[in-house]
Amino acid sequence: MTQLFLPLCVACLALVFTSAAPPPTTQTAEVAIPDRCDGIEFDAITPDEQGKQLFFKDGFLWKGFRGPAQRVAESFSGIGHVDAAFRMHREDRTEDHDHVYLFQDEMVFRYFNQTLQDGFPKKVEQEFPGVPCHLDAAVECPKGECSADSVLFFKGSEVHHYDVATQTVKKKEWPEVPPCTSVLRWMEHYYCFQGNNFTRFHPVTGLVVGAYPKDARAYFMTCPNFGHGSGDHKLPLCSEVKLDAITSDDAGKTYFFTGPSYMRLDTSRDGKHAFPVTRMWPEVAGGVDAVFSYQDKMYFIKGDQVFIYLSGAHYSLIEGYPKTLQEELGVQGPVDAAFACPGDHTAHIIQGDQMKDVDLSATPRTVTKATTLRHAKVDSALCGPDGLKLFVGSSYYEYTATSELGAGQVERMPSPITPSMMACRRD
Incomplete structure (x- = not known):
């Protein structure tokens, strides 16, 4: 060196x-307080x-x-x-x-x-x-x-x-x-x-x-x-929030996606702020259908394509991607939501009232199980150490395991999305 x-x-x-x-003087001039605007x-x-x-x-x-x-x-x-x-x-x-x-x-x-x-x-x-x-x-x-x-x-x-x-x-x-x-x-x-x-x-x-x-x-x-x-800018009402996708990576960073924007939810020290998806993942334009994380990788599902990024401070698209849904996960689109639980090798793909389980450790990847859900439509899903959340409109349902999602299981009561969860304002 x-x-x-x-x-x-x-x-x-x-x-x-x-x-x-x-230094002290008999007459001290007043200093004007600056205005950063x-x-x-x-x-x-x-x-x-x-x-x-x-x-x-x-x-x-x-x-x-x-x-x-x-x-x-x-x-x-x-x-x-x-x-x-x-x-x-x-x-x-x-x-x-x-x-x-x-x-x-x-x-x-x-x-x-x-x-x-x-x-x-x-x-x-x-x-x-x-x-x-x-x-x-x-x-x-x-x-x-x-x-x-x-x-x-x-x-x-x-x-x-x-x-x-x-x-x-x-x-x-x-x-x-x-x-x-x-x-x-x-x-x-x-x-x-x-x-x-x-x-x-x-x-x-x-x-x-x-x-x-x-x-x-x-x-x-x-x-x-x-x-x-701008004085005309207002946060959306919590009752108007709809999540297209939500996921947490292995580093504990939680992202939610709505339209062409994303927001970090674990940044209380820095505040919550929306950014264009293309800012972090430039190849994914115009919003996403579903996102899930698995083994230091983040899977973006958009239409009939899958984009896989290596996680880190600066995400990078893996060479050879995007690939088709069929080629990567063994399913046909469209996809409403997807999630993978920490330490598990299964991707849960939700389409309408159907959830298809895909073994991510197998090659080629195929559907190993299909479950009929009690929810007719799910917008996004997140699985973490504290359980599973399914988001439907401006509400979410909490479960402790995927085995509780079937149509014959006990009905859960919905909870509303609140300002403490993400940047929105009460009605």
Whole structure:
């Protein structure tokens, strides 16, 4: 590895504290509270320990995607303006994991529950060897999204990829990514902010896919007349929700699909938000009929085709797919719902009031059992450690095992979909 020689940042520690607030004067000018809907340029963005996104600008911060600004000093003592920020991901070291790092000039401050930790602030070089000071931006990159738990530090056109465990740095230049004034990791995606615009990029390759830049006010905050922040935008009524498909992968990520959109349901720390299906699974356009997960793979059924993706932070379509339903699962379409239970090798394919069991461990795959259901129509189904749920319209039915689904079994009472389950509002 090429050793990096970086100039040491020289400054008196006392300057850090005097820069956190102006010296006392007999007349102190009032500083105008910024409005992020004016299209401002953020100095830094990071989630806190609870997952709430913090947006920093000129000694002020916003907590979350809506609400007014407050002074940084009200939440983080000892620091004024913030140049860069990130939340550490390091589950093997509880003394570091979920701590928030704020950077100011040559110094770095570490907080937990908004309390400055002993021994801080420190010189950047002291805490992160090989990383330059006067940073523009920083962002965590957990293992699975990067090859190891890492931090990406941005300065000018350079990206310094810092391996947390080995404390080694690799310097990169990503021509497709503009110079970032702040960087946000949200829902396993990475966003470079420049001015009031942002560009989504891959954290390993720096590749940019799609039409960028885009205006942050339409996506990451609530602003009148801007996209998701528009005053005309409302969540659907829970009584109007209809799920086309729902599944949980082996990593515990739960997705539901409706029309051309999907949403993660296990992201309470990041909030619930809908995205186009093609954003994560680009080959599947226009919605899906059914989805199920099996052995680190996700099966998408659309029409008479099956798309199989390898699970992970970035899903990848297996070579040779899509294939026909008949070729892959031994059934003819259409399919209303499908599910597979954890640790089981059976895919349960629901068509009308019929459920067909397919042995996924056999080659070729054929139907091994057919069951007549007590439900005439099922929209989607999810099987997990806590049992089985069948979704019909805006309601769901709970069962403990597939053996309870037959037409002759005890009838279950439906439960309504609620706002705590997914993004919808009560009637």
